[in-house]
Amino acid sequence: MSDDNKPVLKVGVAGLGTVGGGVIKILRDNAALLTQRSGRAMAVTAVSARNRRVDRGFSFDGLTWHDDPVDLAADPNVDVVVELIGGSDGPALLLAQAALKEGKPFVTANKALIARHGEALSALAVEQDAPLRFEAAVAGGIPIIKALSEGLSANTIDRVYAILNGTCNYILSVMEETGAPFEDILADAQKLGYAEADPTFDVDGIDTAHKLAILSSVAFGASLNMDAMFTEGIRHITPHDITFAGELGYKIKLMGVSTLIDDGVMQRVHPCLVSLETAIAHVNGVNNVVVAEGDPIGQTVYQGPGAGEGPTASAVVADLCDVARGATSPILPPPADVPSTYLGMDGHEARYYVRLTVADEPGVMAAITAALRDEDLSIESLIQRSHAAGEPASVLLVTHETNEMKIRRSMERIGGLDVMAAAPVFIRIENL
Amino acid sequence: MSDDNKPVLKVGVAGLGTVGGGVIKILRDNAALLTQRSGRAMAVTAVSARNRRVDRGFSFDGLTWHDDPVDLAADPNVDVVVELIGGSDGPALLLAQAALKEGKPFVTANKALIARHGEALSALAVEQDAPLRFEAAVAGGIPIIKALSEGLSANTIDRVYAILNGTCNYILSVMEETGAPFEDILADAQKLGYAEADPTFDVDGIDTAHKLAILSSVAFGASLNMDAMFTEGIRHITPHDITFAGELGYKIKLMGVSTLIDDGVMQRVHPCLVSLETAIAHVNGVNNVVVAEGDPIGQTVYQGPGAGEGPTASAVVADLCDVARGATSPILPPPADVPSTYLGMDGHEARYYVRLTVADEPGVMAAITAALRDEDLSIESLIQRSHAAGEPASVLLVTHETNEMKIRRSMERIGGLDVMAAAPVFIRIENL
Numbered sequence: 001m002s003d004d005n006k007p008v009l010k011v012g013v014a015g016l017g018t019v020g021g022g023v024i025k026i027l028r029d030n031a032a033l034l035t036q037r038s039g040r041a042m043a044v045t046a047v048s049a050r051n052r053r054v055d056r057g058f059s060f061d062g063l064t065w066h067d068d069p070v071d072l073a074a075d076p077n078v079d080v081v082v083e084l085i086g087g088s089d090g091p092a093l094l095l096a097q098a099a100l101k102e103g104k105p106f107v108t109a110n111k112a113l114i115a116r117h118g119e120a121l122s123a124l125a126v127e128q129d130a131p132l133r134f135e136a137a138v139a140g141g142i143p144i145i146k147a148l149s150e151g152l153s154a155n156t157i158d159r160v161y162a163i164l165n166g167t168c169n170y171i172l173s174v175m176e177e178t179g180a181p182f183e184d185i186l187a188d189a190q191k192l193g194y195a196e197a198d199p200t201f202d203v204d205g206i207d208t209a210h211k212l213a214i215l216s217s218v219a220f221g222a223s224l225n226m227d228a229m230f231t232e233g234i235r236h237i238t239p240h241d242i243t244f245a246g247e248l249g250y251k252i253k254l255m256g257v258s259t260l261i262d263d264g265v266m267q268r269v270h271p272c273l274v275s276l277e278t279a280i281a282h283v284n285g286v287n288n289v290v291v292a293e294g295d296p297i298g299q300t301v302y303q304g305p306g307a308g309e310g311p312t313a314s315a316v317v318a319d320l321c322d323v324a325r326g327a328t329s330p331i332l333p334p335p336a337d338v339p340s341t342y343l344g345m346d347g348h349e350a351r352y353y354v355r356l357t358v359a360d361e362p363g364v365m366a367a368i369t370a371a372l373r374d375e376d377l378s379i380e381s382l383i384q385r386s387h388a389a390g391e392p393a394s395v396l397l398v399t400h401e402t403n404e405m406k407i408r409r410s411m412e413r414i415g416g417l418d419v420m421a422a423a424p425v426f427i428r429i430e431n432l
Numbered sequence: 433m434s435d436d437n438k439p440v441l442k443v444g445v446a447g448l449g450t451v452g453g454g455v456i457k458i459l460r461d462n463a464a465l466l467t468q469r470s471g472r473a474m475a476v477t478a479v480s481a482r483n484r485r486v487d488r489g490f491s492f493d494g495l496t497w498h499d500d501p502v503d504l505a506a507d508p509n510v511d512v513v514v515e516l517i518g519g520s521d522g523p524a525l526l527l528a529q530a531a532l533k534e535g536k537p538f539v540t541a542n543k544a545l546i547a548r549h550g551e552a553l554s555a556l557a558v559e560q561d562a563p564l565r566f567e568a569a570v571a572g573g574i575p576i577i578k579a580l581s582e583g584l585s586a587n588t589i590d591r592v593y594a595i596l597n598g599t600c601n602y603i604l605s606v607m608e609e610t611g612a613p614f615e616d617i618l619a620d621a622q623k624l625g626y627a628e629a630d631p632t633f634d635v636d637g638i639d640t641a642h643k644l645a646i647l648s649s650v651a652f653g654a655s656l657n658m659d660a661m662f663t664e665g666i667r668h669i670t671p672h673d674i675t676f677a678g679e680l681g682y683k684i685k686l687m688g689v690s691t692l693i694d695d696g697v698m699q700r701v702h703p704c705l706v707s708l709e710t711a712i713a714h715v716n717g718v719n720n721v722v723v724a725e726g727d728p729i730g731q732t733v734y735q736g737p738g739a740g741e742g743p744t745a746s747a748v749v750a751d752l753c754d755v756a757r758g759a760t761s762p763i764l765p766p767p768a769d770v771p772s773t774y775l776g777m778d779g780h781e782a783r784y785y786v787r788l789t790v791a792d793e794p795g796v797m798a799a800i801t802a803a804l805r806d807e808d809l810s811i812e813s814l815i816q817r818s819h820a821a822g823e824p825a826s827v828l829l830v831t832h833e834t835n836e837m838k839i840r841r842s843m844e845r846i847g848g849l850d851v852m853a854a855a856p857v858f859i860r861i862e863n864l
Binding site: 022026030036037038039135141142143146147149151152153154155221283295296298299301303304305309310311313314315316317318321325326327 | 578653748
């Protein structure tokens with residue numbers, strides 16, 4: 001509760017990009033509200049960024065400037081360190097280690113840092129009795145880390161699935177709307193600032209993988225394991241796939257899915273066909289959504305803006321409020337006994353959507369269906385779409401439930417057939 | 433963090449219905465998980481219920497039994513009191529007061545208690561430096577109180593709207609599916625245990641109103657005001673309305689909507705037409721959903737089971753975990769300066785759906801449209817549906833945006849026309 005005798009919580013901010021500016025703005029503009037809600041006044045006292053001369057649209061009067069962010073940790077005028085530099089190593093990691101070693105609370109929006117070093121940092125936080133918070137690292141403004149680690153504390157969570165990358169969700173949504181191919185929409189998204197100049201982290205699923213690894217650990221109490229993660233991006237998805245998925249009653253979404261199976265965890269990031277009957281299918285554009293399933297709660301769904309200055313800064317400041325309220329524990333639990341094993345994709349079971357681009361000539365269907373039969377793959381539905389004479393045709397099919405090994409073997413076999421005009425494409429159908 | 437030296441948190445539970453049983457079950461079955469997550473072991477040490485002899489399916493060995501629930505507050509072997517008795521007054525209120533006066537944390541699932549006495553209890557909690565928690569009182573298993581009060585602390589929230597009553601949402605969903613009238617589905621729901629023998633609290637919107645008053649207060653920092661609440665239930669909704677709404681692109685949902693307008697709060701509970709384009713339109717059956725809008729976050733959506741043993745017990749235990757972690761502040765903030773005024777419905781502006789049941793005779797449309805014109809009500813669309821000859825016909829219309837006063841006046845005027853075969857029905861169209 002509000003206590004006028006509590007000293008002001010002095011905040012040091014490293015990294016003054018749009019999120020850093022947003023954090024400083026919220027702490028200044030909403031000061032009275034934040035004091036009321038957290039019971040303690042907060043103020044930025046020190047900052048660090050690469051270039052001191054950039055006009056950031058707000059005043060640094062009265063703030064200590066540190067050229068080296070790591071110096072924020074030792075500044076006696078800083079009670080809590082906010083890291084918004086980015087990158088899994090380098091200054092961000094050095095600052096995290098330095099702050100926690102000083103016993104100072106550490107708040108970050110850095111998913112790569114937490115996905116790669118969260119467990120070691122968490123152990124250090126426990127040792128030093130200092131909070132380690134990273135609400136902003138996953139799903140931007142959605143308070144999902146708090147929901148999983150506190151709101152659902154009473155539950156055994158056994159599945160978390162989510163749309164965690166706004167750039168990919170935006171690209172897939174626009175592909176559906178316009179029918180334009182991936183490369184064109186990516187180029188437009190880069191011009192609009194929705195995608196980075198180097199889009200690898202987003203479109204190849206790495207950003208989603210970082211966030212999913214964090215969610216798995218928080219939800220299951222599993223050790224954080226960014227390496228035991230199947231990761232596939234969206235570069236191979238065509239508007240054709242999206243249209244056909246729609247006809248079958250599905251949307252295509254880049255998802256992160258983490259499942260607790262017996263005593264193992266399976267983490268996978270890849271495009272999925274999700275039924276139009278699910279809420280997640282209707283989350284479009286740059287929004288994120290996280291679905292958590294457990295016992296006794298059943299299913300809960302959390303949706304909101306996944307990125308951007310305001311939402312990310314909102315999550316950082318929520319963490320600061322927790323620190324102001326006296327939070328001590330780090331959010332990442334020490335790994336629980338149960339889900340210690342990470343499972344590969346080999347055991348994954350699903351129905352699969354398959355697109356085959358084939359020469360428009362007699363005997364094609366016979367060759368394909370024979371190959372499928374030989375791999376014991378059973379077909380739920382199949383459509384052949386002819387194009388202009390002489391152009392390759394498309395064979396689109398949906399398998400009955402099978403497993404990842406079988407589908408890979410049959411795709412390899414089919415890929416080797418003379419009649420194939422391009423490599424086979426398959427997309428997993430998610431059973432939600 | 434986990435501290436083996438912390439003494440066990442001793443829990444006293446008043447009320448041993450399904451939720452009480454669920455709480456005891458979770459605390460026993462998930463003991464290791466809860467200790468890991470909250471850093472402190474918890475155990476039920478004392479209970480109270482009306483009848484000691486009922487077989488509740490679990491053992492009371494080693495627990496102290498109190499015939500009077502209020503005695504739990506003074507029991508030196510109880511550190512935190514859980515109230516699951518229900519009712520806004522009587523033993524529930526006495527127990528809350530007694531526990532907080534002892535400086536003991538008080539956890540409740542009782543929406544009526546908090547909606548009616550939350551502010552006084554919160555003041556007592558501040559005075560005694562004891563936590564007051566009521567996550568389970570609103571939207572069952574969805575951790576919405578935590579999301580609003582902690583996860584979104586950095587934001588100025590200016591609108592909260594929600595489906596908060598599973599019984600009404602179930603009835604409306606089944607009306608849509610089957611076309612059966614309200615009374616029949618209510619009777620079935622009562623047989624299935626989805627509705628109470630006396631359904632007033634649910635179907636007349638009072639349950640939703642209790643929950644909305646709590647959400648308003650938590651979201652806006654407004655004083656809790658259950659009386660300044662417009663409340664209308666769903667008894668007058670017909671399958672006909674649902675079908676016509678569907679043709680117009682809407683679903684009918686019983687919603688609670690709370691808005692911060694300038695320095696006033698408007699709270700209203702009534703059936704709404706909501707666009708099929710919104711996520712909330714697709715929340716069917718007994719599920720709940722809460723949408724919170726604010727600055728800088730934009731819109732976030734929370735969906736999950738709104739009632740039932742598991743979800744409600746999950747929320748109660750999450751509160752206990754917060755207490756175990758050392759939470760001190762009550763969630764209800766002392767009322768903020770800004771939203772001190774509550775606004776009535778008179779200023780409400782909306783488009784309205786209107787159903788008029790009229791005699792099937794010449795001149796009807798002329799009489800109705802003249803009445804609308806005289807009240808300066810402008811029509812966006814109008815359909816007349818004739819039934820068998822001699823039977824009353826339906827006139828269904830949607831107005832342009834107007835206000836509550838005008839619609840009420842015109843409905844009164846139209847209701848007085850000779851051609852009317854039944855009282856006019858109007859439903860607000862929600863602009864989401």
